[in-house]
Amino acid sequence: MMRYASWINESKESFLGEILKTANYEDVISFAGGLPAQELFPKDELKDCFNQVFDEDGPIALQYAEALGYDPLRAWILEQINVGSKTITMEDLIVTTGSQQGLSLVAQTFIDPGDMLLVESPTYLGALQAFQSLKPKVLMVPSDQDGIIPEDLEEILKRHKPKFLYVIPNYQNPTGRIMSLQRRKDLVRVADKYNLLILEDNPYGQLRYEDEKYPNLMDMYDNVIYLGSFSKILSPGLRVGYVVAKKEIISHMAMVKEGMDLFSNSLAQRAVYKYVTGKPLLEHIVKLRKVYKARRDVMIDAFNKYTGDWVEINRPKGGLFVWAKINEIQDSAVFLAQWAQKEKVIFVPGTFFYPDGRISNEMRINFSCSSPEDIEEGVKRIARALSKVKSN
Ligand SMILES: Cc1ncc(COP(=O)(O)O)c(C=O)c1O
Numbered sequence: 001m002m003r004y005a006s007w008i009n010e011s012k013e014s015f016l017g018e019i020l021k022t023a024n025y026e027d028v029i030s031f032a033g034g035l036p037a038q039e040l041f042p043k044d045e046l047k048d049c050f051n052q053v054f055d056e057d058g059p060i061a062l063q064y065a066e067a068l069g070y071d072p073l074r075a076w077i078l079e080q081i082n083v084g085s086k087t088i089t090m091e092d093l094i095v096t097t098g099s100q101q102g103l104s105l106v107a108q109t110f111i112d113p114g115d116m117l118l119v120e121s122p123t124y125l126g127a128l129q130a131f132q133s134l135k136p137k138v139l140m141v142p143s144d145q146d147g148i149i150p151e152d153l154e155e156i157l158k159r160h161k162p163k164f165l166y167v168i169p170n171y172q173n174p175t176g177r178i179m180s181l182q183r184r185k186d187l188v189r190v191a192d193k194y195n196l197l198i199l200e201d202n203p204y205g206q207l208r209y210e211d212e213k214y215p216n217l218m219d220m221y222d223n224v225i226y227l228g229s230f231s232k233i234l235s236p237g238l239r240v241g242y243v244v245a246k247k248e249i250i251s252h253m254a255m256v257k258e259g260m261d262l263f264s265n266s267l268a269q270r271a272v273y274k275y276v277t278g279k280p281l282l283e284h285i286v287k288l289r290k291v292y293k294a295r296r297d298v299m300i301d302a303f304n305k306y307t308g309d310w311v312e313i314n315r316p317k318g319g320l321f322v323w324a325k326i327n328e329i330q331d332s333a334v335f336l337a338q339w340a341q342k343e344k345v346i347f348v349p350g351t352f353f354y355p356d357g358r359i360s361n362e363m364r365i366n367f368s369c370s371s372p373e374d375i376e377e378g379v380k381r382i383a384r385a386l387s388k389v390k391s392n
Pocket residue numbers: 034097098099100101124126168173201203228229230231236240241
């Protein structure tokens with residue numbers, strides 16, 4: 001018998017992995033992934049940028065490089081970030097292999113087995129995966145439409161001393177919620193009182209479809225580790241993300257990163273740098289906003305038209321997901337496996353976003369990577385599956 005690490009033996013078979021496999025089957029409409037629309041990737045421009053890296057940078061671009069990342073790109077990111085009240089310097093930033101690696105670096109740098117971590121309820125599944133090998137105790141902080149509830153957080157902090165709180169304040173995965181300004185202020189006030197470290201994950205902040213922009217927690221409070229990413233605003237295949245934190249934290253993370261992958265793909269970092277300095281990134285983001293907003297609207301209209309009172313949906317002001325609750329159904333995972341999959345439509349059941357694995361009648365539905373026609377047809381299929389449950 002293989003002598004795996006204990007957390008591997010304790011982890012469950014990947015039901016979600018099985019579902020996601022069916023996303024590639026012919027005729028299946030998948031709302032399950034969190035993928036950006038691939039027809040919108042600036043493929044030709046990025047190809048030119050990679051060519052420029054080879055032509056202009058030469059063999060150095062193919063050499064081993066610094067764990068902290070490609071300096072010109074780091075400096076460019078700093079310029080973008082240094083619009084808040086705080087000044088961040090080069091020593092406060094490390095480039096990572098997507099923000100997912102940022103989560104793993106934080107986990108390895110901070111978590112001892114048995115440590116307590118706080119997360120929103122529900123939260124991003126991939127973060128739970130990044131944390132799990134370190135075997136923390138993950139506690140959910142009650143959250144509502146405006147984000148984490150500060151009074152509940154304070155009650156927890158009176159009794160426990162968690163290593164950090166993980167939050168996605170902008171267009172959260174899975175709920176699409178944005179944390180209101182008042183909540184941000186209240187959260188920071190409570191965090192400050194208890195000297196709580198906050199891990200702020202912000203891959204979706206730029207994908208906003210209504211005029212609403214709040215300061216990052218990083219700009220409001222000192223004790224924050226901030227994760228950024230080019231995945232959702234440029235391309236996830238590049239695997240370029242970054243972490244901003246106090247210099248001391250970044251230097252520990254650099255050491256951890258060396259053990260993990262030495263440094264992140266420097267060709268990709270150089271190409272991203274050519275891209276962002278060749279043409280304003282905002283132009284591309286504006287295009288994404290327009291297309292995604294239209295797809296969100298098609299999805300909301302389709303739910304209103306086809307599922308009526310059966311399904312309660314929110315209206316996310318940004319990001320990639322609608323969060324929906326199916327009335328009169330207990331378990332959306334059962335609904336998916338027994339009914340929706342037969343109608344050739346898939347989504348991610350709510351249970352996966354709760355670390356306690358609770359039964360949930362919610363579902364996360366992605367609208368960014370399907371055409372408007374497929375969005376409408378997919379929602380029709382969900383409605384058809386629901387009507388079959390009802391008449392069963
Ligand atoms: C909240 C959140 N954090 C982090 C990630 C990881 O993104 P990446 O590693 O591509 O930057 C994702 C991806 O979906 C996400 O939704």
